[in-house]
Amino acid sequence: MTKTEIELQGIKFPLYSLNTLIVGSGAAALNAAVRLHGLGATDIALATESWEGGASRNAGSDKQTYYKLSLYAGAIDSPRLMAETLFRGGSMHGDIALSEAAGSIQAFFHLVEFGVPFPHDRFGSYPGYKTDNDPRQRATSAGPLTSHLMVERLAAEIERRGVTVFKALPIIALLTEEENGEKCVIGAVGLDAAGASAQHRGLTLFNCRNVVLGTGGPAGIYAASVYPESQTGSHGLAFEAGATAHNLTESHFGMASIKFRWNLSGTYQQSIPRFFSTEANGSDERAFLNDFFPDMGALATAIFLKGYEWPFDSNKIRGGGSSLIDLLVYRETVVRGRRVFLDFTHNPEGDRRTGSFSLDKLSPEARSYLERSGALLGTPLERLKKMNPSALELYAGKGIDLSREPLEIALCAQHSNGGFKASIWWESDVRRLFPVGEVCGTHGVRRPGGSALNAGQVGSMRAAMFIARRCGEQPRDAAEFVASAGPRVLERLETAKLFLDRGDSGQRAMERVLSELRDGMSRYGGPVRSAGGIGGEATRAWTRLARLRDSAGVRRPEDLALAFKALDSGLTHALYLEAMREYVRQGGRSRGSFIILDAGGEKPNPVLEDQWRFSLETEESYVGRNVLEVRYEGGKRVARRWVEVRPIPGGESWFETVWSEYLGDEIIR
Template identity: 45%
Template structure:
């Protein structure tokens, strides 16, 4: 079996992992390796949206901003820790300006300031963007830096297990798909940047090349938090893309058809809301109220997501956006003042633009081109959509240096880190990924630089880990598609934006049963991914049920029902964080703890200077370093 050793192993090559590998090297750690399924894999390099947003500290205009104000916004989303929110805010400018220095073309004005716009859950306009592919531009810039630094990249590897002894991570085991063989890596530190669990749901807008990797960390005993908190919203299914922004602002005709996708076409929205003025004004709002949000589900724009869910999941029909024909009863003049004003200012005129497509061509021609480049002509065919899984706000726990509280020398960063809580401002995922990379690299450089002799511990960990995997990979991958479909369908049915306590309860034994079956059957790459997803599924479902039974109610992007009734939110839980841990077998444990408070943010310069010089900033809460 191939074996190699590095000072620090970074797993995952999205915007977060790439940034961390370069930052470690910049900080003087020479022996860094980036292990990944592929530089072309993951969410960051493959995804985007109408205007993909990067949320940062305000750096322009007259609106005052500061780390304290930004931290407050991040913290007030609920169930987010204050110390981490503060670090995300305090390091935001540094992380953003590094990207600027690396050449990411964030727009600036003639004086050199970076104007912002308002995104969801953002009180002041801190958002910026390079267009539809911001995270891809970030990856490209970091990849150039990675090459310049000549860092070692191990592609075509899938980590399936973390090697652990005495509460410390010592390395990882990976499957090499090209060689069809196992490899092990010993490391003083492991940075875990594996992204979100993209393949967990059938309706998902994650790219196909992001399946997720939280399973091995759960199996190794890492602590997780806020697992039930995710974002769902409407997205096209053939080519996965959020239908936000101008795709909704031009008010397309929304239709449903029978399961064959062809027959029995209906404009179903008017069954739910007959008044066309009211209905199409709501549809317009979906442009910038993209995620399903329970606070907008009673009378606001998120009702549309509920109606689409009813058509697709409950009635088994298929829903499409048709840009070729006006929706029935549509007229510009019937829209709300807000929608009408926006469209008129954008040059839309009823006598000139007689279809949604003509309006889209006027508002954002690149939006039409984007689908054409992906084989879909909006002028020729309707676009199939579904309410889809888009982001996991929860994930693995980390302290204010992004180190796992349960596994030392293990740093979950990027989307794998569950720092966001209930609601996050749009774009804060990218900020958190860059800041986490910076913080983990700084801490490793400052505190975990010295090489320890870990060989005996590593060998012990390996001995305990090896037998299950040799047995597993002795089998073929046959039947993996059925297993994947089963778990994805289960998650989309019971654990998406509509959750019913009873259905969650029923799904859990089936999920554990599936995990055991996959473990028994064994297989190669796809079965290893299924094993990861199946464990993830079971622990997530348990966390969701625990949250429901605790009485949290509906919040964020998940509406909770019990015996058909929608449960209101108990806002007291916004002050607590749900922690989860896998215990082996069919056991997981979940508990609420109070959020860590927001620091005051006031530091007296002279004492901050002294603490910095003495390295006290790296001190742990119990005073140790």
């Protein structure tokens, strides 16, 4: 990488020229850097808005899961079988499913080699357990902080290899040019807060042949969120560059604590805490779940099952399924404006109709689980302590004492299954732009727990293989770069100046819009949707984006990145809602982790009001057989397209044939 300076309209900007810029420092971006370097593509650098930020480094759960091919002695598995599991999730392309399955072992052992402590037995077998949507015990875990450990080890490797890292340099634009009718990435603009008072406002330019985009999920568009605060996402960057996204309708929502954002799966539910709600001021405490379950056995078992069945699932609401609890939490918090808490000091509180709590009323499966865990104990706290002692320490570390205070919860956004579409080498339809990790939406409607981390590792590995093999050119000459990139750089500079001119009033206006946008997304584009709600919110989203463009500002030059991020979130919000609007326009109904309220549907529970009726989508329907793509065209209009789901390829299994293709350099293409 070389550093020079260029001059545009008399203003000097720092310019870095290199082969590949990697954006972000989550598990996917870091892996891309390690892989590229390992493959000899050493002319690289990584720029992240926050070295300590992101979901991989800061999120976790009871037993954070990593999904891969089964590896324990006696397991029967194959890339094809695993691809079928991924593909069965719906709306996932088969070639991507096969690539993620086939690459899972290589990606997993790469992490093992760097010291991520995935448990194995004395003979070297890696035992697995069954996770959501998984028929074959493919899941493994390094504990509650699996992704954090991955980041730690990959970051250490990057440092050991001496890869250049810009640890606090948000990227605020991707630079593109048109080549033979195709868009191609040619660089990026970063924003260096330290230079924000200078004439160039801290704009730092990258002239590169490839950009690996590992900016994570679109966390900044939700009010109810279990993403760490440091993660906001930057989908707007790729939308502005013209990349196509797909499956934006599909996300995961689930119960999480909100004072300290943490996913309440596993033992937090298996210990069967008491759920209660209150008015906003803490008055009028109610055991709000009781009315909706036939008896205490059914209620307590549904709470227990939330441990295994963490994401809200439209298929698990009816018949007193565990997702009825999520729906009731949503009803209390979003619709009724109340607060919901988990109390680990008391068992669920029964009434005359449900009867009182007793472990003997649990389903045989739930009771035997607690028995085998030595947790047939008197209170949720005792059961939690027995099954997961570190759970209490974790909350204590955040100033929350579960033995004294109840935990406030909400139904929160956790993961975007959809994102930017990519080839089997993780190249987007903007050439040389490689979205990896959560920003790359390889998943469909349902996915096995842990497959997000696998997809991030396999995708970044394959992108690195492709770049190292096919895209290793020297960076362009600076003059050539400036000729293409100059206008966009100057536009960013003008925008930065506008943000500063608007100062305090601009910042207040921006914060108001962002808060409306997040509330609107959680209310209308979250786990519970309706055609009218989505349509209204999509229209408001464009108005908000216009307001942000017209009024966003910042008080201090060092905060310029906040305003660029606000525009990014505004655009991301609008395009997610446009995808939802198109989905309902095509007649799409409830599926995966959302329901679409529908007066013609069935009531999910006899006691719930009529407004909660919904119908389930089928895989044979139009929206089941096709994948919805969305693109922001020319920075103006939204293009929508339904494409048929690609099947899992047969693949060539004859060794001599593959060998000959391999030797003939026909594989990585």
